[in-house]
Amino acid sequence: xxxxxxxxxxxxxxxxxxxxxxxxxxxxxxxxxxxxxxxxxxxxxxxxxxxxxxxxxxxxxxxxxxxxxxxxxxxxxxxxxxxxxxxxxxxxxxxxxxxxxxxxxxxxxxxxxxxxxxxxxxxxxxxxxxxxxxxxxxxxxxxxxxxxxxxxxxxxxxxxxxxxxxxxxxxxxxxxxxxxxxxxxxxxxxxxxxxxxxxxxxxxxxxxxxxxxxxxxxxxxxxxxxxxxxxxxxx
Ligand SMILES: Nc1ncnc2c1ncn2[C@@H]1O[C@H](COP(=O)(O)OP(=O)(O)OP(=O)(O)O)[C@@H](O)[C@H]1O
Ligand SMILES: Nc1ccn([C@H]2C[C@H](O)[C@@H](COP(=O)(O)O)O2)c(=O)n1
Numbered sequence: 635x636x637x638x639x640x641x642x643x644x645x646x647x648x649x650x651x652x653x654x655x656x657x658x659x660x661x662x663x664x665x666x667x668x669x670x671x672x673x674x675x676x677x678x679x680x681x682x683x684x685x686x687x688x689x690x691x692x693x694x695x696x697x698x699x700x701x702x703x704x705x706x707x708x709x710x711x712x713x714x715x716x717x718x719x720x721x722x723x724x725x726x727x728x729x730x731x732x733x734x735x736x737x738x739x740x741x742x743x744x745x746x747x748x749x750x751x752x753x754x755x756x757x758x759x760x761x762x763x764x765x766x767x768x769x770x771x772x773x774x775x776x777x778x779x780x781x782x783x784x785x786x787x788x789x790x791x792x793x794x795x796x797x798x799x800x801x802x803x804x805x806x807x808x809x810x811x812x813x814x815x816x817x818x819x820x821x822x823x824x825x826x827x828x829x830x831x832x833x834x835x836x837x838x839x840x841x842x843x844x845x846x847x848x849x850x851x852x853x854x855x856x857x858x859x860x861x862x863x864x865x866x867x868x869x
Contacts, residue, residue, distance in 0.1 A: 647672075647768040647868055648783075650776035653790035654836060655740065655824050656797030658847050658855060662790060663772040665856050670770070670869060675763040677773035677780070678743060680756050682734050683710050683725055685742025690726070695745040698752065705746075705755035737805070737812075737820065744824050747774075750833040768868070774828055777839035786866050788859060789838035792848045794821050 649666065651659050660676065667674035684705045685695065693700045713722040723731045733739055746752050753775075760780050763769050771780065777787035792800075798818035805812045828836040838844055843862055847855050863869055 646764050646766045647785045648764050648781045649768070649770045649786045649788065649863065649868070650781045650784035650839075651770065651772050651788045651790060652774055652776050652778070652836065652838070652842070653788075654792075654794075654797065654828065655821055656801045657790045657792045658800070658852065659772045659790050661852055662788075662855055662859060663770045665852075666859060666863075667770040669856075669860070670768060670863075672768035672770050673763055673765060675760060675769060675771040675773075675776075677756075677760055677771065677776065678740075679723065679734060680705075680708070680710075680759065681743035681747045681752075682739045683708060683723070683730070684752060684756075685746045686725060686730060686734065686739055688746060689742060695742060696749075698749045701746055701749060702751040702755045705752045708759075737801075737817075740824070741820070744827050748827065748831040748833070753779075753833055774836040775834035777842050778837065779834045782839075785868055786863060787839045787842040788862075789842040789844045790855070791844065791846050794818060794825065796848045797821055 651663050653659050663674055663676070666672075684701060687704045687708065688695055688701050691700075691704065693704070695701070709726045711724040713724060715721055720731065722729055723734050725734075757780065760771070763771065764781065771784070773780070777784055777789070795818065798814060798821050801817050801821070802812060802814045825836075845855065845858060850858075
């Protein structure tokens with residue numbers, strides 16, 4: 635049987651959302667998945683978990699073979715929280731819900747994400763999320779590699795300065811003490827690593843709808859995307 639073509643009504647619809655760190659993908663995808671009643675794939679969490687597991691097992695983050703083995707057999711559970719509560723992330727029996735979203739774990743993820751065999755090992759796990767009634771997939775290569783026949787591809791971006799500001803406010807609100815200049819530097823370094831890596835670099839798919847969210851609020855972005863979702867007949 636040949637692979638289903640784009641827009642094939644027999645397969646579950648997928649909305650792929652890619653973009654750089656802090657562009658608002660996670661926020662948008664959560665709202666969209668909740669609004670549509672579809673599943674959500676936070677693919678960055680998988681790379682973050684491989685980075686965390688690597689450190690836990692004392693594996694240097696450039697050691698492709700053992701990290702690939704970890705990625706293939708990753709012992710992780712996502713436990714939905716009570717109403718309004720975030721999903722708990724359990725790695726090898728340990729609750730890593732807070733640490734998995736930290737800036738330092740994002741840095742670990744960006745390092746393991748350059749390894750081609752690690753990326754390959756995570757492909758099947760990501761594709762398994764595509765189930766009825768539909769999937770909203772958040773990442774860097776959702777539209778270019780993982781779900782190339784997605785029904786809608788969004789590339790969400792914003793200036794590095796605006797993304798650093800957003801991250802700064804997010805961390806300050808969590809009570810963390812951070813420097814805006816250091817965050818901007820980290821965001822630029824992460825952008826460079828994510829977009830210059832050889833395998834699955836961060837870039838818009840040829841058929842992506844590009845949305846620059848600089849100066850747009852969360853609801854403005856959501857409304858724009860929902861309008862495209864409707865135009866495509868996905869709801
Ligand atoms: N359009 C927006 N305007 C202002 N703030 C926003 C907007 N979208 C998201 N934010 C805020 O910016 C911060 C980062 O957003 P979010 O985590 O969704 O980005 P992301 O692209 O998923 O980042 P990462 O890839 O690093 O996980 C959050 O505090 C979020 O509330
Ligand atoms: N599909 C993906 C998702 C994430 N990554 C890498 C790149 C990021 O620097 C890192 C953390 O992602 P985040 O959780 O901040 O979205 O993981 C990737 O290469 N491909």
